[in-house]
Amino acid sequence: MQFLREISVENAIIPTMKLHLKKLFAIASVGLVTLAFCHQTQGVPISGSIAFLGSGSASQSGGTSTINFNNPFSTIGETGSYSGVPIFTPVTFQNFSFTGSGLSAVLTASVLPVWTFTFGGNTYSFDLTSLISGTVTAGGLDLQGTGTAHITGFDNTAGTFALQGTGNNFSFAFITASTSAVAVPENGSAVVFLGISLVVLAALSRKFRIAA
Secondary structure (H helix, E strand, O other), X not given: OHHHHHHHHHHHXXXXXXXXXXXXXXXXXXXXXXXXXXXXXXXXXXXXXXXXXXXXXXEEEOOEEEEEEEEEEEEEEEOHHHOOOOOOOEEEEOOEEEEXXXXXXXXXXXXXXXXXXXXXXXXXXXEXXXXXXXXXXXXXXXXXXXEEEEEOOEEOEEEEEEEEEEEEOOEEEEEEEEXXXXXXXXXXXXXXXXXXXXXXXXXXXXXXXXXX
């Protein structure tokens, strides 16, 4: 009788395990299909760079440096997704402040956006969200930061921002600024998810074979 009970229990467990395994395979498959569908509906990431020229000034108070721009600035060169924008297209820059200096420079607040313009019915802009470095002296300024590039019809894309200026007594007659977008490969997230899914499915398959 004890032997019969053990067989009955084993016969009940194995079908149940098979059912759970089928469910897990189905869930993983649905996840892959969903990811593929979402990935296909994504837009196009921004690539290339754009440069600007203008003038401005800076002020310093209590350890805080403030950059003031004399708008409008002008575009002076474009590549990639920015190609087609004519040079001397007017651009509006937003003043911003940061504390510290050099590698310890920190924005007092994100600049949303630090620059923007419209051309051909499309809006171009860049949100400056953090600084890599920032230095202001009486004769010049040098700043680098990171943030997000925006163009109508494109995916929001991570990018870098650079700002240099030369002048006298914190008045900069010559300021150049540039933004470079860093496009992530379109299939990057899909490859990562697919790899994780295959590992999970392989582990489940091995577990089932051992249990069976």
